[in-house]
Amino acid sequence: MVVTMKLLVFLVIVSIHAISMSLAQEGNQFVHYDFKKADLYVDGMATIEDGRLKLTNSSKRATGHAFHKSPINFTNTSFSFSTEFVFAIVPEESTSYGQGMAFLISPSIDLRYGAATSYLGIFNRTNDNKTENHILAVELDTNASSEALEESDNHVGIDINSIVSVYSADASYFDDTEGLRKRLVLASEKRIHIWIDYDGEHRVLNVTLAPLETPRPSLPLLSRFIDLSKIFKEQMYFGFSGSTGTIRSHQYILGWALAIGEKAQSLDVSKVLDLPRPPPNHLPLILAFATTTVFLIIACGFAYLYHQRRYAEVFEQWEKKYSPQRFSFRTLYKATKGFKENRVLGAGGFGKVYRGDLSDGTEIAVKRVSHGAEQGMQEYVSEIATMGRLGHRNLVQLRGYCRRKGELLLVYEYMPNGSLSDYLFGDNNLSWSQRVHIIKGVASALHYLHEGWEQVVLHRDIKASNILLDSNLNGKVGDFGLARFHDRGETLQPTRVVGTIGYMAPEIATLGVANELTDVYAFGALILEVVCGRRPLDLERSPEQRILVEWVVSFGRRGCLVDTVDSKLACNFTTEEAKLLLKLGMLCSQRDPENRPTMKDITEYLDKKKSMPNITFDIAEIGIPIVPLINNEMATTSHGTTSSFASFWYDTITVLFRGR
Numbered sequence: 152m153v154v155t156m157k158l159l160v161f162l163v164i165v166s167i168h169a170i171s172m173s174l175a176q177e178g179n180q181f182v183h184y185d186f187k188k189a190d191l192y193v194d195g196m197a198t199i200e201d202g203r204l205k206l207t208n209s210s211k212r213a214t215g216h217a218f219h220k221s222p223i224n225f226t227n228t229s230f231s232f233s234t235e236f237v238f239a240i241v242p243e244e245s246t247s248y249g250q251g252m253a254f255l256i257s258p259s260i261d262l263r264y265g266a267a268t269s270y271l272g273i274f275n276r277t278n279d280n281k282t283e284n285h286i287l288a289v290e291l292d293t294n295a296s297s298e299a300l301e302e303s304d305n306h307v308g309i310d311i312n313s314i315v316s317v318y319s320a321d322a323s324y325f326d327d328t329e330g331l332r333k334r335l336v337l338a339s340e341k342r343i344h345i346w347i348d349y350d351g352e353h354r355v356l357n358v359t360l361a362p363l364e365t366p367r368p369s370l371p372l373l374s375r376f377i378d379l380s381k382i383f384k385e386q387m388y389f390g391f392s393g394s395t396g397t398i399r400s401h402q403y404i405l406g407w408a409l410a411i412g413e414k415a416q417s418l419d420v421s422k423v424l425d426l427p428r429p430p431p432n433h434l435p436l437i438l439a440f441a442t443t444t445v446f447l448i449i450a451c452g453f454a455y456l457y458h459q460r461r462y463a464e465v466f467e468q469w470e471k472k473y474s475p476q477r478f479s480f481r482t483l484y485k486a487t488k489g490f491k492e493n494r495v496l497g498a499g500g501f502g503k504v505y506r507g508d509l510s511d512g513t514e515i516a517v518k519r520v521s522h523g524a525e526q527g528m529q530e531y532v533s534e535i536a537t538m539g540r541l542g543h544r545n546l547v548q549l550r551g552y553c554r555r556k557g558e559l560l561l562v563y564e565y566m567p568n569g570s571l572s573d574y575l576f577g578d579n580n581l582s583w584s585q586r587v588h589i590i591k592g593v594a595s596a597l598h599y600l601h602e603g604w605e606q607v608v609l610h611r612d613i614k615a616s617n618i619l620l621d622s623n624l625n626g627k628v629g630d631f632g633l634a635r636f637h638d639r640g641e642t643l644q645p646t647r648v649v650g651t652i653g654y655m656a657p658e659i660a661t662l663g664v665a666n667e668l669t670d671v672y673a674f675g676a677l678i679l680e681v682v683c684g685r686r687p688l689d690l691e692r693s694p695e696q697r698i699l700v701e702w703v704v705s706f707g708r709r710g711c712l713v714d715t716v717d718s719k720l721a722c723n724f725t726t727e728e729a730k731l732l733l734k735l736g737m738l739c740s741q742r743d744p745e746n747r748p749t750m751k752d753i754t755e756y757l758d759k760k761k762s763m764p765n766i767t768f769d770i771a772e773i774g775i776p777i778v779p780l781i782n783n784e785m786a787t788t789s790h791g792t793t794s795s796f797a798s799f800w801y802d803t804i805t806v807l808f809r810g811r
């Protein structure tokens with residue numbers, strides 16, 4: 152008996168199951184959490200993505216539809232139905248919501264004629280408000296459109312055959328715990344639960360909303376009397392429609408339950424899918440990344456430009472053949488630590504000279520010469536390049552050059568002991584043998600310049616401050632800034648005469664010429680300067696002592712020539728050598744250039760290979776150096792005691808006799 156009862160109960164349960172199964176199979180009842188498993192018809196923008204039904208994408212003014220494929224037969228039944236679903240609207244822009252979406256019951260599965268934007272993909276201008284539509288829609292509208300006579304951009308409406316809602320209300324829900332209505336933002340990117348129920352017997356349609364986490368409110372948002380028997384056809388399709396305008400939103404259906412003639416099975420909210428993570432949340436990240444990238448690119452650009460500007464050089468086609476002697480500005484910039492002030496060896500009218508260290512450890516001196524015009528540059532650089540090839544141990548080696556806009560940089564070997572002028576008149580004490588050694592070195596260099604090269608190289612600015620001393624106190628001729636090349640036997644006829652007061656032969660002023668013998672005159676002045684330890688022209692002294700040559704001649708006439716030797720030396724010098732050098736200085740200072748020896752003669756006299764001719768200490772025979780009519784103040788600046796700092800090439804006062 153008990154067994155029979157149990158069997159009966161089992162059979163009843165099985166049959167109930169079978170009935171409900173058949174209902175589900177007939178499409179009169181279903182629950183979907185994963186739309187991949189749902190038998191849906193989709194068109195337009197609508198897609199099923201990872202189990203979610205997505206009605207819209209980023210296309211503008213487009214529509215998307217999704218329908219349950221099997222129609223519902225309302226023949227011989229009341230029109231009762233109940234459905235619930237979870238949706239989420241994700242606007243693309245934070246400032247506006249875009250268009251809305253709708254749940255709809257339609258006799259046709261194909262609503263592709265439905266217009267986008269405010270028609271929500273359901274109706275169009277021609278068929279709107281036509282009874283032939285047989286459509287019931289519940290719109291979830293996020294844009295107040297004039298066509299639909301709407302005023303709210305966050306409303307729920309019941310539409311019958313027209314986009315103009317018959318009933319509508321601002322989206323809200325009844326909070327049962329607090330007993331009051333609360334506003335609900337449809338396009339909030341949050342999941343919203345909606346229930347739509349129709350009681351065919353009482354012909355009441357209820358629409359109820361709530362946030363997903365809130366249980367079904369006891370009061371619906373809309374509850375209206377509608378006779379669906381006058382609207383519906385026998386076969387109706389259940390589905391959704393969504394549309395976009397110029398402003399778009401992504402519309403998702405995340406779960407859906409439907410039942411015909413009875414109450415729908417409640418959706419299990421825990422099974423409802425979340426929104427894809429993170430949907431447009433990539434945007435800030437992408438923006439941040441893009442901003443950083445753009446910033447980096449700009450920064451790199453600036454760095455590049457700065458780099459370009461900082462290391463910019465001028466390089467012309469004709470310079471190609473000099474490229475081995477060319478230094479990059481970058482190299483020089485690094486070598487001098489960015490031309491730091493503490494690297495300045497000396498400064499003058501042309502610019503400054505800096506000490507630098509090349510990466511291989513070589514020490515260099517970089518002279519920065521600013522120049523206005525580019526004309527003559529080619530000639531000048533070619534001379535520099537030629538000078539770079541001049542090789543003599545008593546010439547300051549020019550290692551190369553670099554050109555920038557308005558600037559020329561000359562790279563020389565570094566001379567640690569500075570200029571002879573600074574050394575001689577500084578705190579150091581040059582011994583007699585060192586002095587002789589320096590004079591011999593300079594003589595040898597000048598001999599080489601005048602005769603040891605295919606062209607005659609005139610230095611034109613021989614003076615103590617242009618003689619540089621290396622670590623072993625070897626004298627080296629430097630600063631070829633005024634040097635000129637010319638073919639042998641030719642006399643240079645410069646348009647402007649250059650040189651330094653005290654070292655310039657008288658004929659430079661009177662005839663405006665420069666040749667080897669004007670260099671010899673300057674060398675003579677240098678010999679006297681080194682031996683006597685006095686500048687060729689010293690306007691601070693008494694008139695009879697001002698011009699060194701005159702002063703030495705006066706001693707020679709009195710037969711006490713060696714009394715002119717630098718008192719710093721005390722008596723530590725060789726009288727014979729001193730006499731020879733002083734006489735040689737006199738010989739080089741002859742007024743008549745023809746009476747001066749050549750550099751070849753001079754080296755031979757110094758090496759005692761040849762004996763010097765006798766000289767008369769006749770002041771009329773002596774060429775008095777050019778002493779321009781300058782006042783004492785200017786003279787002081789010219790030859791003043793400013794050389795206490797390492798002026799290295801730069802205590803030059805160049806006198807220009809323009810247009811002579």
Ligand SMILES: *[C@@H]1O[C@H](CO)[C@@H](O)[C@H](O)[C@H]1NC(C)=O
Pocket residue numbers: 195196197208209210
């Ligand atoms: C949106 O969907 C339509 C129809 O499937 C497609 O043609 C279009 O490329 C999609 N647009 C975007 C931006 O994904």
Ligand SMILES: *[C@@H]1O[C@H](CO)[C@@H](O)[C@H](O)[C@H]1NC(C)=O
Pocket residue numbers: 177178222224226385
């Ligand atoms: C609906 O009704 C039609 C006849 O009008 C019938 O052919 C069809 O099988 C019915 N469908 C269902 C699901 O009852």
Ligand SMILES: *[C@@H]1O[C@H](CO)[C@@H](O)[C@H](O)[C@H]1NC(C)=O
Pocket residue numbers: 226227
């Ligand atoms: C519907 O009911 C009517 C009578 O009320 C009957 O004549 C008709 O055959 C029924 N139709 C179906 C499809 O059951």
Ligand SMILES: *[C@@H]1O[C@H](CO)[C@@H](O)[C@H](O)[C@H]1NC(C)=O
Pocket residue numbers: 247248249250293294295304396397398
């Ligand atoms: C409604 O749509 C219009 C036109 O597409 C747009 O300018 C407006 O910002 C939208 N409003 C909202 C709230 O989305």
Ligand SMILES: *[C@@H]1O[C@H](CO)[C@@H](O)[C@H](O)[C@H]1NC(C)=O
Pocket residue numbers: 264265274275276277278
């Ligand atoms: C509007 O929809 C109807 C179908 O109901 C269609 O025949 C018509 O061509 C559509 N009109 C426009 C402008 O799309």
Ligand SMILES: *[C@@H]1O[C@H](CO)[C@@H](O)[C@H](O)[C@H]1NC(C)=O
Pocket residue numbers: 280313315
């Ligand atoms: C819709 O059509 C009916 C008559 O068919 C008319 O009374 C009503 O005003 C129309 N509504 C709109 C919004 O045009």
Ligand SMILES: *[C@@H]1O[C@H](CO)[C@@H](O)[C@H](O)[C@H]1NC(C)=O
Pocket residue numbers: 348349350355356357369370371374
């Ligand atoms: C519709 O809402 C009203 C008012 O809350 C309620 O009395 C009625 O039972 C509801 N009907 C359905 C089918 O839910």
